[in-house]
Amino acid sequence: MYLCPKIAFKRSVSFNSFSNLFFRFFQTTLPNQLPNHLNTNNSKLDLPSLDGTSTSQLFQTYTNHLRQCAERKSLAEVKTIHLHMNKSGFPHLSLGNKLIHAYLKCDSIDDARKLFDEMPQRHIVIWNSMISTYIRQKRSREGIHLFEMMVLEGVIADEFTFSSVFKGFADLGLLHEGRKAHGRLLVSGLEVSNVFVGSALVDMYSKFGKMRESRLLFDRIVEKDVVLATALIVGYTQYGEDGEALQVFRDVVIEGIKPNDYTFSSVLIACGNLADMCIGKQIHSLVLKYGFEAAVASRTSLLTMYSKCGLIDDCLKVFDRFANANLVTWTSVIMGLVQNGREESALLMFRQMIQCAISPNAFTLSTALRACSTLAMFVEGKQIHALIMKSGYNTDRFTVAALVDMYGKCGNTEMAISVFSGLELDELDVVSVNSMIYSYAQGGYGIEAVRLYDQMQYFGFEPNDVTYVSVLSACSNAGLLDEGCRIFSSLKSNVRIEPSRDHYACMVDLLGRAGRFEEAEALIAQVKNPDVVLWRTLLGACKIHGKVELGERITSKILEIEPGDEGAHILLTNIYASAGHWNEVTKMKIIMKEMKLKKSPAMSWIEIDKNVHTFMAGDLSHPRAIEIDKELESLNEKIKVMGYLPDTSFVLQDLNEKEKERSLNYHSEKLTIAFGLLSSRKKTTCIRIFKNLRVCGDCHTWIKFVSKVVGREIIARDAKRFHQFKDGLCSCGDYW
Numbered sequence: 001m002y003l004c005p006k007i008a009f010k011r012s013v014s015f016n017s018f019s020n021l022f023f024r025f026f027q028t029t030l031p032n033q034l035p036n037h038l039n040t041n042n043s044k045l046d047l048p049s050l051d052g053t054s055t056s057q058l059f060q061t062y063t064n065h066l067r068q069c070a071e072r073k074s075l076a077e078v079k080t081i082h083l084h085m086n087k088s089g090f091p092h093l094s095l096g097n098k099l100i101h102a103y104l105k106c107d108s109i110d111d112a113r114k115l116f117d118e119m120p121q122r123h124i125v126i127w128n129s130m131i132s133t134y135i136r137q138k139r140s141r142e143g144i145h146l147f148e149m150m151v152l153e154g155v156i157a158d159e160f161t162f163s164s165v166f167k168g169f170a171d172l173g174l175l176h177e178g179r180k181a182h183g184r185l186l187v188s189g190l191e192v193s194n195v196f197v198g199s200a201l202v203d204m205y206s207k208f209g210k211m212r213e214s215r216l217l218f219d220r221i222v223e224k225d226v227v228l229a230t231a232l233i234v235g236y237t238q239y240g241e242d243g244e245a246l247q248v249f250r251d252v253v254i255e256g257i258k259p260n261d262y263t264f265s266s267v268l269i270a271c272g273n274l275a276d277m278c279i280g281k282q283i284h285s286l287v288l289k290y291g292f293e294a295a296v297a298s299r300t301s302l303l304t305m306y307s308k309c310g311l312i313d314d315c316l317k318v319f320d321r322f323a324n325a326n327l328v329t330w331t332s333v334i335m336g337l338v339q340n341g342r343e344e345s346a347l348l349m350f351r352q353m354i355q356c357a358i359s360p361n362a363f364t365l366s367t368a369l370r371a372c373s374t375l376a377m378f379v380e381g382k383q384i385h386a387l388i389m390k391s392g393y394n395t396d397r398f399t400v401a402a403l404v405d406m407y408g409k410c411g412n413t414e415m416a417i418s419v420f421s422g423l424e425l426d427e428l429d430v431v432s433v434n435s436m437i438y439s440y441a442q443g444g445y446g447i448e449a450v451r452l453y454d455q456m457q458y459f460g461f462e463p464n465d466v467t468y469v470s471v472l473s474a475c476s477n478a479g480l481l482d483e484g485c486r487i488f489s490s491l492k493s494n495v496r497i498e499p500s501r502d503h504y505a506c507m508v509d510l511l512g513r514a515g516r517f518e519e520a521e522a523l524i525a526q527v528k529n530p531d532v533v534l535w536r537t538l539l540g541a542c543k544i545h546g547k548v549e550l551g552e553r554i555t556s557k558i559l560e561i562e563p564g565d566e567g568a569h570i571l572l573t574n575i576y577a578s579a580g581h582w583n584e585v586t587k588m589k590i591i592m593k594e595m596k597l598k599k600s601p602a603m604s605w606i607e608i609d610k611n612v613h614t615f616m617a618g619d620l621s622h623p624r625a626i627e628i629d630k631e632l633e634s635l636n637e638k639i640k641v642m643g644y645l646p647d648t649s650f651v652l653q654d655l656n657e658k659e660k661e662r663s664l665n666y667h668s669e670k671l672t673i674a675f676g677l678l679s680s681r682k683k684t685t686c687i688r689i690f691k692n693l694r695v696c697g698d699c700h701t702w703i704k705f706v707s708k709v710v711g712r713e714i715i716a717r718d719a720k721r722f723h724q725f726k727d728g729l730c731s732c733g734d735y736w
Helices: 015-029 055-072 075-088 092-105 109-118 124-136 140-152 159-172 175-187 195-207 211-220 226-238 242-254 261-274 277-290 296-308 312-320 327-339 343-355 362-375 378-391 397-409 413-421 430-443 446-459 465-478 481-492 501-513 517-525 532-545 548-561 566-578 582-594 625-641 657-665 668-679 697-710
Strands: 002-004 603-608 611-616 687-691 714-717 722-726
Touching: 055 075, 055 092, 075 092, 075 109, 092 109, 092 124, 109 124, 124 140, 124 159, 140 159, 159 175, 159 195, 175 195, 195 211, 195 226, 211 226, 226 242, 226 261, 242 261, 242 277, 261 277, 261 296, 277 296, 296 312, 296 327, 312 327, 327 343, 327 362, 343 362, 362 378, 362 397, 378 397, 397 413, 397 430, 413 430, 430 446, 430 465, 430 722, 446 465, 446 481, 465 481, 465 501, 481 501, 501 517, 501 532, 517 532, 532 548, 532 566, 548 566, 566 582, 603 668, 611 668, 625 668, 625 697, 668 687, 668 697, 697 714, 697 722
Parallel strands: 687 714
Antiparallel strands: 603 611, 603 687, 714 722
């Protein structure tokens, strides 16, 4: 019979002969496949013969070998020695402490624990080693359980024990148990002012947010060190007391305590949170002085500090000085670019990172998706989605939320739903649900957004302030007045959330668009010191309903709060134009000219083959302008046959009818769509355009007709929401 390749054994072969032959086969044929502790050719051990060796000689030999194995961190050799002890009949527990120490040095705490449990008597040192290793390896619950066993067995804990368990309690969030251990420390007579124990206590209370207790303990310790100071600084930074963190840093530097990498990292984060670039630059000088700029923690914090202070160019200069940037450093600079509105540069940096063979993590991918969302770069976002699938982050909550957000902001609600629906119930969280509600809101799926909001209780989630903004926006975009009022009422009765100006703005928009102006004004009156955004929101509703007098009154209120507000002048001008008050339009334009106020030029853009093409109203400077003009003429001829009539009320009235039509024909969205159709003749390709202002009524009607005549889906993202045009209909239901 064949038991392994190339070797046949007869049944008459004895077991011992078979074993020897089998072992020789593996030694000669497959030596690289043997474990180190069985491959005698590679073994660094020189274990004594079991015959004729005294116990004292074995003791010394084992001791020396265990020390060497611990230094080399060779777990296989430690196990070989342990096995040799058992085979020789040597009382291995006489070397139990050394064996446990060797196992712990090799990071094999489970082997150490088996031996530990066999020992009849255990010294405090070995208890401490076991407890500290459990906690260091993020197995704090087992470490704390071992501490409780130690107390029950009557072993008196020392300062090393307490310094470990305080960290364990902090890791597990067990404040009550941590306080009890603190009390036991005091009862045992150990000095809290000892810097070793004091640092652990300060760190524990800081992690619980008990900064008053942390500071009192800190002040009791006479001989402070950098570990103690850093623990307090980190605590202050994590709980938003950045000014206090900087003050502690100043004090310890004055006392002559040399900061380390983590100290600098924490105070730089505090500077970034305070956006204090002056102190930030001073601390950067100290970082250079002490030689910590190349350290990972300081490097990352430097980049973050400069980006939070809005000094993104300084951030890039610091980054350029690092020869071998790691993933954390790359991610920090990419995030800084996104936070400072440099999304295109962020995506370029992301591509460079990939080219440097650095694999992104979930946070890096989420940040890159955020850049795609802001720029509405659908193709780039899909490529990052593929990378997420390949990297195995497709169930990570942050990347899923970022994917849903990206697809939603790119107008592909179907893909957003697909990604969201792929999550199991235990993979959902508030962030991903909020992203889906917002995607529904952007796409005009108000009913679906409200339904998902109502399902949150079933999922076991409590809505937060972002949830309410998203679902109220969805109600506003879809005109769901009753649902919006119900949800806003629920928000006001929620004791955990204070309604913000954003929540009020959504409701003012909803009421205003429904023509409920008195209720909208009454709602604004409930806000303490209402800002121009709330009044401007209501002013926008006046344009929809042609409320000229109310618009004039609201404009006066806005100009009282913020004289020279550009938005108020533009909106009132539009209200006059919608109502046909052209004399007032002319007066407003003269006023705006005298005040040097300029209306943002209407522009639209489209991404074709990773290149962005931008068009402004009336702009015929594009290289393919002649083709675009012909395409527009062809489209207009076809849709007029279907019943399209240009609505010239959206252009200046001092033009003749032919000039009005021509002006309408060159609105930026029409130029962009014509170019998109020229550049992609495939019927399956969706045309995706983006506009910096709201789509006008005539263009909205025009795009509906075009979508039907060309048989293509057209998605337009304007300043407020998405419009999905298909077969002559729009997802907004003509309510925008």
